[in-house]
């Protein structure tokens with residue numbers, strides 16, 4: 001099996017990489033006027049199971065093997081694909097992190113999702129694209145990590161330890177749309193990399209912050225993230241004013257979620273956020289007052305070998 005380190009690396013990349021980094025840009029598309037009778041050979045010769053239908057550059061639908069079979073079953077009288085395509089197409093946007101794309105592919109059970117910028121079709125993402133993108137990025141990242149280790153040796157992080165300094169960061173999390181969430185986690189990650197923290201530690205802090213930030217956006221809409229780094233530990237405190245958690249033990253169970261349908265449709269609500277935070281941290285302490293809000297206290301040791309997950 002994979003070493004826990006590699007599993008961790010993939011998990012980090014899934015949060016970090018954007019859809020546009022892995023999507024296929026060379027697309028096979030059809031115009032709505034194209035004949036249904038031509039679909040079979042297009043699907044077969046390209047070994048694909050669905051084709052986006054575009055008018056100019058605008059995505060107007062998707063026509064799949066299933067649509068083709070239904071058309072055949074109903075007599076197969078030739079007509080434009082525009083009459084048989086599905087118009088309610090689930091899509092991705094180029095700036096979404098892969099974690100959303102994977103969630104949506106699983107959620108909908110589709111093999112592929114078109115990527116649109118506004119209404120314009122700009123790409124297509126399959127599970128294969130995601131795997132390929134991740135593998136490529138793993139190679140790039142291992143080189144970066146080596147550089148980072150060298151960087152660390154000469155950086156002021158060592159001085160910080162010597163002087164027993166504490167570095168603080170503060171953020172506000174406001175009710176933005178879920179799809180734009182993750183800003184605090186990305187910013188923190190950049191700062192931690194600059195500080196020369198160990199890549200494994202940066203990864204754990206970024207994942208924990210991302211999950212906590214998304215929960216604030218989804219369940220509370222507003223909150224603060226206070227981070228302090230002392231020579232031994234990163235302390236992350238996430239406070240929100242919101243609905244609170246009535247049963248914390250239950251909320252910590254993997255798979256437990258109260259996410260409403262519209263949140264699930266965006267690929268969230270697997271009930272893995274809090275368990276993920278816990279597995280990234282040495283300790284996770286949650287206090288919550290229903291109707292008032294929730295506070296998460298997360299500590300992550302700076303020496304990665306001291307983390308057990």
Ligand SMILES: Nc1ncnc2c1ncn2[C@@H]1O[C@H](COP(=O)(O)OP(=O)(O)OP(=O)(O)O)[C@@H](O)[C@H]1O
Pocket residue numbers: 211215216219220240242243244245251252256257258259267268269270271272273274275294
């Ligand atoms: N800040 C919060 N305020 C209120 N309730 C929360 C908060 N964070 C979590 N919860 C509750 O705990 C449940 C579990 O949270 P968790 O992050 O583990 O899963 P999720 O958000 O439902 O799904 P996922 O994080 O996998 O997208 C949530 O469904 C919600 O009911």
Ligand SMILES: [Mg+2]
Pocket residue numbers: 211214215269272273274
């Ligand atoms: Mg969550």
